[in-house]
Amino acid sequence: MWTISVVVPGEAAGLFQLALEPFCVAVAAEIHGPHWRVTGYCEDPPATGALDAALGVAAAGAGIAPPRPMLAALPATDWLAENRKSFPPVRVGRFYIHRTHHDRPPAGGRIAIRLDASLAFGSGTHASTQGVLVALDALARRRRFRRVLDLGTGSGILAIAAAKLWPARVVATDIEPNSVRMTRENAAANGVMPRIAAHVGPGLRAVPRGLRFDLVLANIQVRPLTSLAPAIRRRIGPGAHVVLSGLLRADEAEALAAYRAQGLVLAARHPLGDWVTLVMRRLAKA
Numbered sequence: 048m049w050t051i052s053v054v055v056p057g058e059a060a061g062l063f064q065l066a067l068e069p070f071c072v073a074v075a076a077e078i079h080g081p082h083w084r085v086t087g088y089c090e091d092p093p094a095t096g097a098l099d100a101a102l103g104v105a106a107a108g109a110g111i112a113p114p115r116p117m118l119a120a121l122p123a124t125d126w127l128a129e130n131r132k133s134f135p136p137v138r139v140g141r142f143y144i145h146r147t148h149h150d151r152p153p154a155g156g157r158i159a160i161r162l163d164a165s166l167a168f169g170s171g172t173h174a175s176t177q178g179v180l181v182a183l184d185a186l187a188r189r190r191r192f193r194r195v196l197d198l199g200t201g202s203g204i205l206a207i208a209a210a211k212l213w214p215a216r217v218v219a220t221d222i223e224p225n226s227v228r229m230t231r232e233n234a235a236a237n238g239v240m241p242r243i244a245a246h247v248g249p250g251l252r253a254v255p256r257g258l259r260f261d262l263v264l265a266n267i268q269v270r271p272l273t274s275l276a277p278a279i280r281r282r283i284g285p286g287a288h289v290v291l292s293g294l295l296r297a298d299e300a301e302a303l304a305a306y307r308a309q310g311l312v313l314a315a316r317h318p319l320g321d322w323v324t325l326v327m328r329r330l331a332k333a
Contacts, residue, residue: 048121051087053102054079059109061321065175065268065293066105069201069223070098092118104268108298137171140184142208144171158211161236162202171204175266175292178317178324179205182290183264185315186326187212192262196220196254196282198275199267199293200245203230209264210239218260219245220253251278258282263289269298273305280309285331288314292324299323 051070055063060076060083067074071087078084098116106113136145143157162170171177183205186192192213197206200219203226210217217239219230227245234240246253250271263279265272272291279289289311291302296318303313306327315326 049089049092050117050119050121051089051093051098052084052117052119053114054082054084055109055114056111057083058321059083059105059111060085061174061295062105062108062268063102063114065173066101068173069101069226088121104270108268108270108295137177139171139177139180142171142180142184144204158208160204160207160211162204162233170202174319174322175294175324176204178319178322179264179266179290179292180208181317181319182292182315182324182326183208183212185317186262186288186290191215192288194218194258194260195262195264196251196258196260198250198263198265198279199271200230201226201266203233203243203245205264205266206230206243206245207234207237207239209262210234210242211237215242215262217243218254218258219243220248220251221245222247222249250275251282254282259284261287263287264292265290266292268293269295269302272302276305276309280306280311280329283329285329287329289327289329290324291327292322294323294325295321296323299325 053063063085064074064076067087070093071089074087076083076085103113136143141158142160144160144162192215195209195215195217197219200206200221203219206217206219209215221227224247227247230245234243260283294302311327311329314328317324
């Protein structure tokens with residue numbers, strides 16, 4: 048087991064937690080003098096290039112120079128088991144997200160999603176993930192969706208949530224092969240694998256040609272969100288919804304402008320702490 052640590056200003060800690068999560072089993076932040084230390088725990092040292100790129104994106108979003116990561120080896124311990132013990136069930140809207148060792152049935156009316164700790168982002172504890180779950184819960188009270196796209200699926204939590212809310216076909220993509228593997232495993236564990244197709248690839252390149260969607264979920268950072276706006280617009284029909292997350296409140300105006308330029312309007316917003324999730328809708332005649 049290894050740790051990756053960076054010391055950053057307090058207002059940037061959330062971005063760096065998000066940046067480290069794809070590489071780590073767990074990520075924590077603590078006050079370190081006038082700054083914060085963000086520490087991730089991983090089974091093996093990550094590829095330097097991928098880690099530096101992720102930290103560079105987070106640093107650009109925070110407007111600071113990329114911090115130098117500190118790697119250290121830890122004594123042999125079953126950290127995955129320890130990590131599982133540290134995560135109690137999470138309740139978000141109607142969703143009940145739990146690990147295997149918390150297999151007690153949820154209260155009536157809740158939708159259970161079983162996720163074990165993994166190297167893939169999306170445990171249900173981060174505000175950006177919870178914002179999308181809240182948005183899905185709200186959307187499900189008003190309409191049904193038939194074809195869903197989950198960009199940057201991580202653990203597959205959002206794809207699974209959509210498949211449990213509607214009898215929809217879901218396409219889930221991620222640039223990390225480990226994330227796609229975990230999405231397939233988690234989908235199978237939740238009984239929705241036949242309706243979730245998971246693919247490895249950047250952006251919409253991994254999405255089969257010709258498919259159009261009435262709901263797109265994108266829990267990624269502001270720069271890829273804005274750059275993908277035209278491609279997403281080409282893959283949705285009139286009346287479709289796009290849920291944008293992974294956004295700090297300071298990023299909201301930039302994301303809104305990018306999607307309004309594509310003919311989408313703001314249908315709802317769900318702020319959670321320093322983060323915000325935006326629900327955009329393509330007008331029927333746009």
